[in-house]
Amino acid sequence: MPTPVDEATDLLQTMIRNQCVNDGRPESGGEVRNAQTLGAYLAGPGVDIKQYQSHPGRGSMALRIEGSDKKAPSLLMMGHIDVVPADPNGWKRDPFCGDLIDGEIWGRGALDMLSITVTMAVAVKKLLREGWKPKGTLVFSGMADEEALGTWGAKYLVDNKWDDVKADAVLTESGEPPLPIPTKGGPKAIMVVGEKGSHWVGLKVNGTPGHGSIPYKTDNALVKAAEVVKRIANYQPKLHLDGAWREFVTAMQFEEPLASGLLSEAGFRDTLDGVPVGIARLFDASAHTTFSPNILHSGQKTNIVPDSAVIQIDIRTVPGDEGPQVRAMLREAIGDLWEQVEIMDEDSNPASASKTDAPIFKVMQSVTAKVMKGAQIVPSFTVGATDSRFFRRKGVPAYGYSVYSSNIPFGEFMTMFHGRNERIDQESLRLMLDLYEQTARAYLS
Ligand SMILES: [Zn+2]
Structure with missing residues (x-):
């Protein structure tokens, strides 16, 4: 049998x-x-x-x-x-x-x-x-x-x-x-009650075409796009340490100083440095909206200064960050180059969550x-x-x-x-x- x-x-x-x-x-x-x-x-x-x-x-x-x-x-x-x-x-x-x-x-x-x-x-x-x-x-x-x-x-x-x-x-x-991180109390079972949203954005960076043999002071869209990509990658969005993140950290019963570091505006990013990178990546993504510039297309020919470049950005949103908030963050990230980019397309799926008192x-x-010997969810x-x-x-x-x-x-x-x-x-x-x-x-x- x-x-x-x-x-x-x-x-x-x-x-x-x-x-x-x-x-x-x-x-x-x-x-x-x-x-x-x-x-x-x-x-x-x-x-x-x-x-x-x-x-x-x-x-x-x-x-x-x-x-x-x-x-x-x-x-x-x-x-x-x-x-x-x-x-x-x-x-x-x-x-x-x-x-x-x-x-x-x-x-x-x-x-x-x-x-x-x-x-x-x-x-x-x-x-x-x-x-x-x-x-x-x-x-x-x-x-x-x-x-x-x-x-x-x-x-x-x-x-x-x-x-x-x-x-x-x-x-x-x-x-x-x-998680391979020591916690107080009994064993923990991590279950999912919500998921981040996605907001995919295509950004067009404009320039002026010219001859590749005379690049001095040209308005090269690819060079500008590279700077835009760098700014987006270095951008530190506002942390959302209350709500779901606080509930997670509290329920995990991490030891100090990890527990308070993960809930501190000032200490959050330094605290992540002390966590194994695979887990830090998850913690980081849980505490704010993330921006990952993943595709850059530009140029037609090696001897032409490109007049446009298109960047595709994978943005994953926490609850409350939707279209207007995402655009405001992009503007903040891109700074004085914002005037030279235009949003081409946006595809949005808001974050969703279920109650923990159902x-x-x-x-x-x-x-x-019962199944996991005293584990708490x-x-x-x-x-x-x-x-x-x-x-x-x-x-x-x-x-x-x-x-x-x-x-x-x-x-x-x-x-x-x-x-x-x-x-x-x-x-x-x-x-x-x-x-x-x-x-x-x-x-x-
Ligand atoms: Zn699956």
Whole structure:
């Protein structure tokens, strides 16, 4: 008789090998393969499973266990079933091998986030097998296209099949493994209650064309753009040390002087110097809106002084920083060169957050403490974007909720998201199975 961990391992291997690689093109993804794998695994007499295709090949699925009490709260456990591309260069194994080596399953998606999706599915299967009859309705969904804005997955289902996926609370990716920084009190489990917004800006820098052989005092757009890039990179935006950041630092119970340094306007940036850089990067991004100039295009020919340059900036916003605030910060960063740039395009997705006093959050706290031996939940903001935002916009609280063993060190964990040698250990699968099964029972029974 295979154990739940065996089943999760097997399902994870199949889904990695299905290679539902989403490169952003509508014809990529092929999530119909993973949607059908999940459907086939969960199928049984009387089991209500729906398959969706928002676009040829872009499959999502939803399973429903109808509750007996219409007034009881309902829950959506949601995992995405697409993965980002993987270049085999630099990997120790084939990125789509799905091999089980020394208790770890290797392959693209093992962490982000097929491990969560499959452990949710195996927990649901266990409940189905025992004929569990909850008071509240449980929905489990495998979503396409999370890795490219969710157009063909969560956004499609929220816009077109709302009755199939609506719930009083949503659980999805992801929590974080324990931080390798000493804290007071018991163990901590970092869960995600909100995410930063994105505000992508294209800036055009103007100049005057001329001959490259006589550069003296020319109005060279590329040279100006280089200065603009440097100013944006060196810009220190206003810190937002209250609200979500303060809540995170306080709940972490860091030792002194780290705890007060991370909450001090004057000391914040010096304090980061004493933190391992991978973690400092996350802390820094959590405490303010960030600006990363990532693309610069200019020039047509080696002997022509360019009259324009275009800079693309990846800006990630904290709550409250939207269009007008972002433009004001850009103006401040660019200073006296502001007159010579124009904003060409802007693409904005505001930050979103869920309350930490929702009834589901109390259940998450008590179940996490059981599964992770007394661990307390630490609410955090993720710097990336997930499908949660579609539900938060509808007023539904959504959380990144998962647990990990300490077999994979934090530093390596962070580099594996969209990076090389992605894998998950079976002890983490066991913890997740426990977490999702117990949460469904506690919230819905
Ligand atoms: Zn993900």
